[in-house]
Structures are given as C-alpha cells and as structure tokens.
Amino acid sequence: MKILVCMKAVPSTGQVQVDGQFRLQRDGAKLQWNIADEAALEAALTLKSAEDTVTVLTMGPAKLEDPLRELLARGADRAILVSDPAFAGADTVATAGTIAKAAEFLGDFDLILCGRRAIDGETGQTPAMVAAALGIPCISNAESVQLQNGAVFVARRLESGTVLLSVPCPVCVSMCEYTYTLRLPGIMGMRRAKSKTVELLDSAALGLSPQSCGLKGSLTKVISMDSKFPGLRNGPKETDLNAGTDALLAMLQEVVK
Amino acid sequence: MISQNALRHAEKCRFCFMCRHLCPIQLQTGKEVNTPRAKGLLLSMVNKGAAEFDKDMAQTMYECLICDACVNDCATGYQPPLYIREARTEAVVNDLAPQAVMQLIENVDATGNIYGVQKPSFAQEGSDVLVYIGEVAACKVPQMAEGLLKVLAKAGVSAKVLDNEPASGVMLADLMGYVDEVAQQAKACAAAINATGIKTVVVLDSYDAEIMKQRYAQWGAEINAEIITATAYVAKLIEDGKLAAKAACGTLGACHDDDRLARTFYEFAPIRAIAKAAGYQLTEMFNKERLAKSCGSAVALAYMPNIVTKVAAGRWDDLARTEATAMLTASPEAYLCLSQATPEGKQVVDLYSALAE
Incomplete structure (x- = not known):
C-alpha cells in the first residue's frame, strides 16, 4: 500500500499578511502545518503496516525542508517538497493540478490523504480537484479511515450524523480537523530522519510550463480584500465579566444587523 | 532540529539579568553558562552557524532543573524550558547527552524507571480514589507513600493503588x-488509570x-477522571473535618513550595493547611510560593548529584535565615533532594507521615 499525504504550511493565526496582488506572504511569516493535514498524516501513520510506505508532499518555499524533515521523524518514509518560484500565487485549480502532476510523477498511490480544508484559504476545494485531476474518487469530511482487502472504509461526517462508506483503492480522502492527534517525533525517528533526504520537485521535473501553474495557471484572481469587521478588535477593554459579556453581546447583535 | 517556536524564545531575550539572579543552579555553581539566558544564547549561536552543538553544550543543557523559576519571572514572558527540553x-x-543521562534512559528502557530497579508495589484495592504514587516515592521515599495512604485510610477514604503502576x-x-517515547508512556499510564473506572486520581508527586x-x-x-494533587486532596479532607488536627508539636517549621505546586498549580494554601493540621507552628522563608527557590528534582539528582546537593543546601540556607528548625514538605522529590544536605540541628519533615502518626 502506497499512501500519499498532502500537507500545507499555513501562517500561524494572527500573522497573515498579503502582498499587492493579494497573495499570502509566507516568507516572513511563522508557519505551521495545517491542522486537518496533521490529522491526515496521523491517519496514514496509523494505517501504515511494515510493508506500506507513507509519503508526505507539500508545495511551498524552500524553507519548508526542515519542517518536512520533522515529518520524517514522526514516521513518514519519504518527503517531497514541490517548490518553484513559478508555483507562487497558485489558486486551488493550479495547486491541485501541480499536486496531481507530482503524484503521477512519484508513482501510483493507493490512497491519497489530505486535510479537508486549510485554515488560511478555507476553500476546501483542493482535495476534490486533485482527485478529479487523477481520475479517482474523493471522499470528503472523513472522521476515520480504515483499510480492508484493498478497500477504504471511511466514516464521513454529515450535517446530521455520520455515514460509513466503502470505496476501492485508489481513492482520495480528506480528513476533518482534530480527528487524529499527530504523534510526536520519536528519538529513533529523528535519528532515521537525519540520514534521509527531502526530495525537491520543480516545474521542470514535473514538466509544467509557466502558463499552467502558479498565478498564470490560475483560473481565479483576487481583485480586492477587506476586513469584514474593521475596528472590532480595537474596542475598549472590559475587565468585569458581566459587563464584558454584555458588551460582547451588543457587538454581536450589531454584526448580525 | 530546534523548533522555530523554541528559537523565538531563545533569541528574543533582552538580557535583563533577572533569570541570572533566580536560577538555583547558577546561584550555586556561579557559572555564567548556567543561566537560562546563556543557554538561549548558545542555541541562538548554533542556529546562526556560529557555534557547534557539541558535548559541552549538551552538558550545559542538562545543568538545569526545569524548575520554571526563570519562566515565572521573565520580564518578556519567554520560556527557557521550551528550548532547553528541545536541546x-x-x-x-x-x-551527545552526558553518559549519566544515557544510563538513566537505558534504565527506563529496561525497568520503566530511572533507578533501574523493580518498582516497589503499594497495590491495594479501593473505590473512592485512585492514588498515583509515582517513581520517586515508590523507589526512594516509600515512607511518604505509606504516610499518604495511612492519612487517606484515617479519613475513611477507600483508596486504590495500581499493581505495576506505569x-x-x-x-x-x-x-x-x-518525544514520542514519552507520549507512549503517557498513553499506557492513561489506559491503566482509565481501566479502573475510578473518577478521582490523587497524585502524590x-x-x-x-x-x-x-x-x-x-x-x-x-484520562477520564479528575486529576488532583495529593496536597489539595488532603487539605480538603482537613477542611471538611474528615481529618482531625493534631496537637501542637512545638516545632517551628517552614513549608517548602515545590517547583510544580509553586509555579504550575499556584497551590500554596494546601501544604500550609496540612502542616498546621500536623501540629507545626509555621513561619515563612523569604523565597516562598511562586518565588520559592528550587531544592532540586529527582531526575537531576540522579545524573548530577553533586550540583543538586549544592542546590538543596541553598534551600537550607533560606531556612537558616528564619527561626525554623524544620523544612516541611509533601513532595517526594523535594524530600529526596533536601535529605541530601540536611544541616545539623535541622530536619526535613514528610508531612503525610507526620499527619498519619
């Protein structure tokens, strides 16, 4: 069983900045792995038996090499960094196309696990688009995933409960946040990770032209960006609990209007 | 592989010197490298390629009790233990870790505890609470574990203790x-506790x-149960009238606030309530409560006994500045460390045993 886990490095909450073209600035920002992607990795490591391999893949700047190495220490067998200046500014279509190309380049995966959405963009589109590009089914909003006789059994979260699905491999599954707690790196894992290489894939390796990836390959363009509730954070500080609750309630009522 | 978060704590020190005055190891060894800020500087140099993380630097990272005194008083809110643990x-x-440290890790691998011995069992059946004894009390301060169990029995509490406590x-x-090895121990311990079905866990250490x-x-x-420190639990028994106060013993004592009660749980009143119920007249050391000076930890004592004995002596110096003759503690770690350097004419008192007598 070959498992691919797609990970995204997102800015830590409260540190998001955008440039003149409304692209997230990741270079100076403190980054963390997307929470739902961490659940996807732990799901993969939980499923993994001795014969299986777990490959982690991320698309982003070169500085993600060390964080990727940490994922090797946590139990991943192989780490892939898809990085090229040409990939900058990619929307979900361009991102999914690039990831799908990388997945094809790396070989046939039986299972692709992703987080269901990233905490920066919150679109939740990429997993389904990757699956579509690869021509495989996608199950979104997974709470748990198990393997049996070459099929994947997924508990999928619905608005009114949970549905159990069985799908033959290959399949893409997007995991809900907080469903699996990502394990800590172990001492032995860290020792192993030291001798492993984070593999780099750029646009040339993937055979992608500049027109088909990054900002140029994107179908959507952000034309403006505004804060929904400017100034809300700058209100007076209230130290009394009851008065603070009343003030918060009034503020929420104002927003709902 | 020091994380960006830990490096942020290491590199943003503004050199205010407060941790230098507080670090119990630095106070005893006088080595500048033993201050938390120096450890941060060293890791910052490694990160910038200006120094190599070698055996000497690793040794330095272990010359720390992780007592959190520096965290408690850091003017900028940084946490040296974050980067010290990662180092x-x-x-x-x-x-690169010191040989003595590696030996303790091997002992844990072999026996589950740093002492490399079969952990003595205090197993007993009960249904009200589960008492978690811990490695230090079980292996090094068994009288304190026995004292706590006697106190609970005296109060009519049905206390269970696990056999083969993880x-x-x-x-x-x-x-x-x-690291994951620690998380695996945690999972095994939580599973054993949860299997009892008991909803209150009284933790001695x-x-x-x-x-x-x-x-x-x-x-x-x-853990599907409330975790409560033994000090808080016993103090509540006293408050609820389930344990009668003993007659005054005529000894003036000062309570030692151990590192975790002082700076993690901010739990100062319970130990004093226990001490009073045990018949002691109380005074206070200058460094008390959140500012209490550490007397060492059991782990540090195991790999650097000379330094920790000096640290414990430093705490006795604090007592010597009062009229008290007894250092009162309900912590097996503190009892073990203080016992290494008890001055003539002074005594370290295990409050559970004192209350149980």
Whole structure:
C-alpha cells in the first residue's frame, strides 16, 4: 500500500499578511502545518503496516525542508517538497493540478490523504480537484479511515450524523480537523530522519510550463480584500465579566444587523 | 532540529539579568553558562552557524532543573524550558547527552524507571480514589507513600493503588524532551488509570500531576477522571473535618513550595493547611510560593548529584535565615533532594507521615 499525504504550511493565526496582488506572504511569516493535514498524516501513520510506505508532499518555499524533515521523524518514509518560484500565487485549480502532476510523477498511490480544508484559504476545494485531476474518487469530511482487502472504509461526517462508506483503492480522502492527534517525533525517528533526504520537485521535473501553474495557471484572481469587521478588535477593554459579556453581546447583535 | 517556536524564545531575550539572579543552579555553581539566558544564547549561536552543538553544550543543557523559576519571572514572558527540553532531545538524538543521562534512559528502557530497579508495589484495592504514587516515592521515599495512604485510610477514604503502576513519562520528558517515547508512556499510564473506572486520581508527586494535567490530552492520552494533587486532596479532607488536627508539636517549621505546586498549580494554601493540621507552628522563608527557590528534582539528582546537593543546601540556607528548625514538605522529590544536605540541628519533615502518626 502506497499512501500519499498532502500537507500545507499555513501562517500561524494572527500573522497573515498579503502582498499587492493579494497573495499570502509566507516568507516572513511563522508557519505551521495545517491542522486537518496533521490529522491526515496521523491517519496514514496509523494505517501504515511494515510493508506500506507513507509519503508526505507539500508545495511551498524552500524553507519548508526542515519542517518536512520533522515529518520524517514522526514516521513518514519519504518527503517531497514541490517548490518553484513559478508555483507562487497558485489558486486551488493550479495547486491541485501541480499536486496531481507530482503524484503521477512519484508513482501510483493507493490512497491519497489530505486535510479537508486549510485554515488560511478555507476553500476546501483542493482535495476534490486533485482527485478529479487523477481520475479517482474523493471522499470528503472523513472522521476515520480504515483499510480492508484493498478497500477504504471511511466514516464521513454529515450535517446530521455520520455515514460509513466503502470505496476501492485508489481513492482520495480528506480528513476533518482534530480527528487524529499527530504523534510526536520519536528519538529513533529523528535519528532515521537525519540520514534521509527531502526530495525537491520543480516545474521542470514535473514538466509544467509557466502558463499552467502558479498565478498564470490560475483560473481565479483576487481583485480586492477587506476586513469584514474593521475596528472590532480595537474596542475598549472590559475587565468585569458581566459587563464584558454584555458588551460582547451588543457587538454581536450589531454584526448580525 | 530546534523548533522555530523554541528559537523565538531563545533569541528574543533582552538580557535583563533577572533569570541570572533566580536560577538555583547558577546561584550555586556561579557559572555564567548556567543561566537560562546563556543557554538561549548558545542555541541562538548554533542556529546562526556560529557555534557547534557539541558535548559541552549538551552538558550545559542538562545543568538545569526545569524548575520554571526563570519562566515565572521573565520580564518578556519567554520560556527557557521550551528550548532547553528541545536541546536535550537534540543531544540524545545525536549521542551527545552526558553518559549519566544515557544510563538513566537505558534504565527506563529496561525497568520503566530511572533507578533501574523493580518498582516497589503499594497495590491495594479501593473505590473512592485512585492514588498515583509515582517513581520517586515508590523507589526512594516509600515512607511518604505509606504516610499518604495511612492519612487517606484515617479519613475513611477507600483508596486504590495500581499493581505495576506505569510510569507517567515525566522523568523521560526531563531527560529527552517531549518525544514520542514519552507520549507512549503517557498513553499506557492513561489506559491503566482509565481501566479502573475510578473518577478521582490523587497524585502524590506534583511532577506527575503536571504532565498528566498539562500534556496528556494533547498527546491523545486523555484520562477520564479528575486529576488532583495529593496536597489539595488532603487539605480538603482537613477542611471538611474528615481529618482531625493534631496537637501542637512545638516545632517551628517552614513549608517548602515545590517547583510544580509553586509555579504550575499556584497551590500554596494546601501544604500550609496540612502542616498546621500536623501540629507545626509555621513561619515563612523569604523565597516562598511562586518565588520559592528550587531544592532540586529527582531526575537531576540522579545524573548530577553533586550540583543538586549544592542546590538543596541553598534551600537550607533560606531556612537558616528564619527561626525554623524544620523544612516541611509533601513532595517526594523535594524530600529526596533536601535529605541530601540536611544541616545539623535541622530536619526535613514528610508531612503525610507526620499527619498519619
């Protein structure tokens, strides 16, 4: 069983900045792995038996090499960094196309696990688009995933409960946040990770032209960006609990209007 | 592989010197390199390629009690234990940790505890509470464990103690940082506790209580019960009238606030309530409560006995500045360390045994 886990490095909450073209600035920002992607990795490591391999893949700047190495220490067998200046500014279509190309380049995966959405963009589109590009089914909003006789059994979260699905491999599954707690790196894992290489894939390796990836390959363009509730954070500080609750309630009522 | 978060704590020190005046190890050894800020500077130099993380630097990272005194008083709110723990992980991964530390880790591998011995059992059946004894009390201060169990029996509490009590992981965490091996110990411990179905866990060693309350859940090792320190639990029994106060013994004592009760749980009143109920007249040392000076930890004592004995002597110096003749403690770790340097004419008192008598 070959498992691919797609990970995204997102800015830590409260540190998001955008440039003149409304692209997230990741270079100076403190980054963390997307929470739902961490659940996807732990799901993969939980499923993994001795014969299986777990490959982690991320698309982003070169500085993600060390964080990727940490994922090797946590139990991943192989780490892939898809990085090229040409990939900058990619929307979900361009991102999914690039990831799908990388997945094809790396070989046939039986299972692709992703987080269901990233905490920066919150679109939740990429997993389904990757699956579509690869021509495989996608199950979104997974709470748990198990393997049996070459099929994947997924508990999928619905608005009114949970549905159990069985799908033959290959399949893409997007995991809900907080469903699996990502394990800590172990001492032995860290020792192993030291001798492993984070593999780099750029646009040339993937055979992608500049027109088909990054900002140029994107179908959507952000034309403006505004804060929904400017100034809300700058209100007076209230130290009394009851008065603070009343003030918060009034503020929420104002927003709902 | 020091994380960006830990490096942020290491590199943003503004050199205000407060931790220099507070660090119990620096106070005793006088070595500048033993200040938390110096440890941060060293790691910052490594990160910038200006120094190599070698055996000497690894040794320095272990000359720390992780007592949190520096955290408590850091003017800028930084947390040296964050990067010190990660540096220890780095030391173990790269075989740079001191030999004495590696020996303790091997002992944990072999026996589950740093002492490399079969952990003595205090197993008993009960249904009201589960008492978690911990490695230090079980292996080194058994009289305190017995004292606590007697106190609970005296109050009519039906207390269960596990046979083959699993390690909490706190000792391994001090030796090698928060790594998967520690989380695995935590999971085993949580599973054993949850299997009893008992809804209140009384934890004798506050170091164990800290890791259970603050770390277990984020490692997926939830305990389905309330975790309460033994000091808080016994103080409540006294408050509820289930334990009668003893007659005054005529001895003036000062309570030692152990590192975790002082700076993790901010639990100061319970130990004093226990001391009063045990018949002691109380005075206070200058460094008390959140500012209490550490007297050492059991793990540090095991790999650097000379330094920790000096640190414990430093705490006795604090007592010598009062009229008290007794250092009162309900912590097995503190009892063990203080016992290494008890001055003539002074005594370290295990409050549970005193209350049980």
